[in-house]
Amino acid sequence: MSTSLTARMNNRSRRGVIPGIIAILFSIVIFIVPFVFILLTASKPQKEASLLEFSLPTEWHFIENFKTVIATQDYVLIRAFINSFIVTVIAVAIQVVLGAMVGYVLQRRQSKWNGIINIFVMMGLIIPPAVVPTIWVLEGIGLYKTLAGLIAIHVAFGLSFCILLFRAFVETIPRELDEAAIIDGAGPLKLFFRVIFPLLRSTIVTVIVVQAVTVFNDFTYALYFLPGQGNETVQLTLYNYQSQGLNQWNLLFMDVLLITIPPLIMFVFFNGKIQEGMTAGAVKG
């Protein structure tokens, strides 16, 4: 590399070095330390963890704590993970398909219903769900305290966001494609599922990632609509752990660590996509 080029590069990057270093130091104190604290406490023996110190464990009990927390209360955490995954996968799948269908027809067709549907979509984004009457409805259709009920709740409350994203993206698909498919003899179902739906792929990925994080992390709806033992979600196990008031911080933080792993995986693979999706949904909303 020629000297003038390196000099220029140095000059350009030097401007951001000092604020960069300050920001990095701040970020370590404010964001990294809490996560390291979780990791360290989860690795300590019980006595040491109860001191709540920010220090390396004298003995690493990571694997042992892991085994204990999994085995607690008859392997409730494993059941909870299974429940959470079932709810997340099914709820998000339904949201994607139904949200895309509404967003597509809403964008493509001028109908007198559009106004009402748009109002409903905005309502769904803004209005807090009426909790007890929802329980009453769920009880009436026999879905209260069931995973299916919680799935249905997530679909109903999450659709608005999906519809907005899909409607915005359908706008970018040229109508000529629809016409071409129609001339080729596609009916409405074939046109949507074979031609349009595959073209929505980038939005579908966004919706899947964002909604999966939302549903997996949900605590409030699970607390209200899925109470009782036997069908806990992962967030409820953590809440129950904390409510018991036991002095087992190592196990509590092991639980925090474990339920943070799925979002962490999402983050590693889809960070850009999530940020894009969150802003897209936000700006349109």
Add this chain to the structure above:
Amino acid sequence: MKREKAMMATATQSAQTTGQLDVTAGSVKKKKRGLDRYYPLYFHIPAGVFFVVLFLIPTVASFYFSLTRWTLFDMEFIGLDNFVQFFKEPALITGFVNTFIYAFVTSGTKVILGLALAVLLTSQVLGRNYLRSVVFFPVLVSTIGVGVTWKVLLDPQDGLVNRALEVVGIRGPGWLTDPHLALFSVAGVDVWKGVGLATVIYISGIVAIPSEYVEAAKMDGAGSWEIFRNITLPLCRPATVTVIILSLIGGLRSFDLIWAMTRGGPGFSSDVIASVIYKQYQAGFYGLSTAGNVVLFLVIALIVIPLNMWLNRKGQRS
């Protein structure tokens, strides 16, 4: 798949040629309307069923149930008594006031910090990608996980925060045990968790500003503060509107973080409407709980809808 694409391409061509034949505007319009049957309204039905059954019906019903004494099995119409009780109990008034404080504090802080971070992270700064990631990650972690962790970190004696303050010689307060402080401590954690989203929204707003404006201003000798005041700030207005509306709605509805960290305590000092609703529900006062829901609904509608209209109108004028 490939075959389909090819078919689509030829079909597009033929559609274009037929399009050229239909020159009159009227026939094009008719053709468009003719396409309607390919965009069937019944596509709305499955989503509509979920929405109507689990959102619309409960919401409408809540207006009636809020006027009753209700145990899910028994129901007695008592008029506005629930609302009277809601506003008579000092604890409930605290919850009402706290909701506003919480929402405005978190929302305001997210706007200021989010904008500041976004300006920093769109400039040529060392470690930009790392910083963007690290600020955003808490957005993805569950609120309960965040609440549990910060409850421990803010412990008055053993918590890491107060231990660190001790090293510098400051005696840290009881962040979550002091009634005057608890609500603000939770609000602080809310900002810690949510500022990443505000930052990302601002980043996308700032990146969308055409660089010509900034370059032209630089040519005219504008400093970075002037560029920020006269170009960045006005032109990322849509991002500001979004951050305000989103964080205000989130703040007004907020429940899980408060519940995980303080359960509304000490006393009722950090209760908000949503936590009051949960307490009434837990105690079996379903009518009262639903009345709380209606209050929350009205509060959000009365704040967010006019604010949204006002912010958007102002945006159009400028």
